[in-house]
Amino acid sequence: MTRVRLGRGGWVNSIGAPVVRIGAAAMLCAALALSGCASKQPATGAETGAGAGAPGLGEEGAGKSSLQQFQQGTLSPGTGGPLTDIHFDYDEFTIRAQDGEILRTDARWLEQHAANRVQVEGHCDERGSEEYNIALGAKRAQAAKEYLITLGVAGDRVSTISYGKELPLCTEHEESCWAQNRRAHFVVSK
Amino acid sequence: MRLKLISAAAAVVLILACAGFARAQIKMEIVGPGSKLSALAISPLHNLGGDDEHTVSSEFVDILSRDLRLSGYFRIIDPHSYIEDAQASGFQLGQFNFADWSPLNAEFLIKGGLTINGAAISLEAYLFDVAQQRQDTGKRFHGDRRDVPRMARRFADAILEAMTGRRGPFDSKLAFASTRDGRFKEIYTMSLDGQDLFKVTNNPTINIFPSFGGDGRDLLYTSYKSGAPALYLADLVKQRESRVRSSLGQLIGGALTPDGERIVAAVERDGATNLYLLDRSGEMISPLTQGRSINVSPAISADGQKLAFTSDRSGGPQIYLMSLNGGPAKRLTYQGDYNSNPAFSPIGGDLLAYQSRNHGIFDIYTISLSGGAPVNLTKGAMSSQHPCWSPDGRYIIFSGGREGRVKLYLMMVESGKIISALSEEDSNDTSPAWSWWLGQ
Numbered sequence: 001m002t003r004v005r006l007g008r009g010g011w012v013n014s015i016g017a018p019v020v021r022i023g024a025a026a027m028l029c030a031a032l033a034l035s036g037c038a039s040k041q042p043a044t045g046a047e048t049g050a051g052a053g054a055p056g057l058g059e060e061g062a063g064k065s066s067l068q069q070f071q072q073g074t075l076s077p078g079t080g081g082p083l084t085d086i087h088f089d090y091d092e093f094t095i096r097a098q099d100g101e102i103l104r105t106d107a108r109w110l111e112q113h114a115a116n117r118v119q120v121e122g123h124c125d126e127r128g129s130e131e132y133n134i135a136l137g138a139k140r141a142q143a144a145k146e147y148l149i150t151l152g153v154a155g156d157r158v159s160t161i162s163y164g165k166e167l168p169l170c171t172e173h174e175e176s177c178w179a180q181n182r183r184a185h186f187v188v189s190k
Numbered sequence: 191m192r193l194k195l196i197s198a199a200a201a202v203v204l205i206l207a208c209a210g211f212a213r214a215q216i217k218m219e220i221v222g223p224g225s226k227l228s229a230l231a232i233s234p235l236h237n238l239g240g241d242d243e244h245t246v247s248s249e250f251v252d253i254l255s256r257d258l259r260l261s262g263y264f265r266i267i268d269p270h271s272y273i274e275d276a277q278a279s280g281f282q283l284g285q286f287n288f289a290d291w292s293p294l295n296a297e298f299l300i301k302g303g304l305t306i307n308g309a310a311i312s313l314e315a316y317l318f319d320v321a322q323q324r325q326d327t328g329k330r331f332h333g334d335r336r337d338v339p340r341m342a343r344r345f346a347d348a349i350l351e352a353m354t355g356r357r358g359p360f361d362s363k364l365a366f367a368s369t370r371d372g373r374f375k376e377i378y379t380m381s382l383d384g385q386d387l388f389k390v391t392n393n394p395t396i397n398i399f400p401s402f403g404g405d406g407r408d409l410l411y412t413s414y415k416s417g418a419p420a421l422y423l424a425d426l427v428k429q430r431e432s433r434v435r436s437s438l439g440q441l442i443g444g445a446l447t448p449d450g451e452r453i454v455a456a457v458e459r460d461g462a463t464n465l466y467l468l469d470r471s472g473e474m475i476s477p478l479t480q481g482r483s484i485n486v487s488p489a490i491s492a493d494g495q496k497l498a499f500t501s502d503r504s505g506g507p508q509i510y511l512m513s514l515n516g517g518p519a520k521r522l523t524y525q526g527d528y529n530s531n532p533a534f535s536p537i538g539g540d541l542l543a544y545q546s547r548n549h550g551i552f553d554i555y556t557i558s559l560s561g562g563a564p565v566n567l568t569k570g571a572m573s574s575q576h577p578c579w580s581p582d583g584r585y586i587i588f589s590g591g592r593e594g595r596v597k598l599y600l601m602m603v604e605s606g607k608i609i610s611a612l613s614e615e616d617s618n619d620t621s622p623a624w625s626w627w628l629g630q
Contacts, residue, residue, distance in 0.1 A: 014429055014431075015390055015424050016388055018386070018387070019387040067417070127550075129487065129531050129545070129575065130399070131442065131530075132484060135484040135486050138442075138461050139461045161417075162419070162442070166414075167396075173593065
């Protein structure tokens, strides 16, 4: 992929590729057409960098973001490092009483590991519209962050991101599954 | 089979080398109750020189047939039953015999001719009323071979204009998000008839919420390709894009004004999501909403004056209306506890489509901006979301079905009739956007 720096603005990237579907009868024809084209470009990868903005990894106590786990096909409950997920009621972003204890444990860990930072991910179940759910996930992540701050964690150690309903842990269309997906997940980095 | 070409140059070669082998890409599936369709015969084009294999004629007729079937006004009479030899008869009034068509019970007939001279193509086509033995409309087109699909779409648009007084919507583009190529949502564009599929994004993250500005050249979408949600503005003609950068917060979604010059963006900061008017580079022009609540899914009216959006300021998600120049927002929906994804009709300016939840599934509704009762168009047929209007205001495309197995559907607004699915099985196409008519 070509990257061209233009003017005062941001990066200007080339995009896209036509997708041509053809009948089986055209296979030979397609092969001939392709063989005449030398400047084939790589299909994927060049535009990635999904991990680039996410927390750095590899250190003791470090975890991968849910997006990185999804990319690697390893997104599943409880694979997020030393801190424990909390969960939310439907269309709610208030911290539930039973999750306060989890957050106190999470805050203690952060207190004992002052060099670590944490990104709080907000997630939602599949119901409702995608854009509303990204905003709702942001409220959940923010609620968890504010709770940690109240418990004494410095605000500049905690960042937030919402994935809305885009990265479910469970894809059945039922409440037991939805309840797992309505979560705040904590990704620790150095 | 499916073949993806990476290089645009290779694709052009392929299209040119293989025109005539191209297969229908969309499944025609009439899923709604049928009102009476007019019987239409579409004759092959008369070759006036240069189309000896009839490949250009076939391409034109195929696309025209698909579009007119999708229009919901016509059924196409099987060409195998045609009596007349198109190459042995003329295509203008008086040069052929209507008696060759009335035995097929054809109410309408399309005939035409074409000349190919090197790369240049001249094509003319006519619509006749068989019973009245009358010409209803005719069009001449000049261009090169790559323009043939657009000639067919423009003629389909002209036919609808002749029949209904309103130009048809086929010379336009759709954009949508899909997992058709794997696990990751990518943005695609295509023509309504399923041709010209173009993969705009190619990154293994999350790419969502495509929306067009103006004539289908500018496409705005949200992507997590840098790790966090951000807005990108793509020029589909130059095939270049830039990131919309803002210091206001994370840009999670947005809509372009019809002139393509400004963006209404949903900006998340510290858990609150508010709407801002930005220029194309992301510089703020004005704040539109304020507070701690959720304000998302902006939609802008065709005249660029009004803004509709989804907000939970009253509790659950409801549709609100305000001026793009600012001022207070007025709540528009009161029925149902989950109303979202508004879209303005491009004609008349007084009708808004949105999705509303009933008994756990969404239906597509319309509501008048001046008040009045909401009208349920989809009536529980399936969970139906993301309404977007055709440029002529005659159709809505929405995404319907269960999460993970969603298809795009074409619906006629006036009747609520679902004309056809536009997606193949398991393509999981969501979040459709429909451009205005394409530019020259």
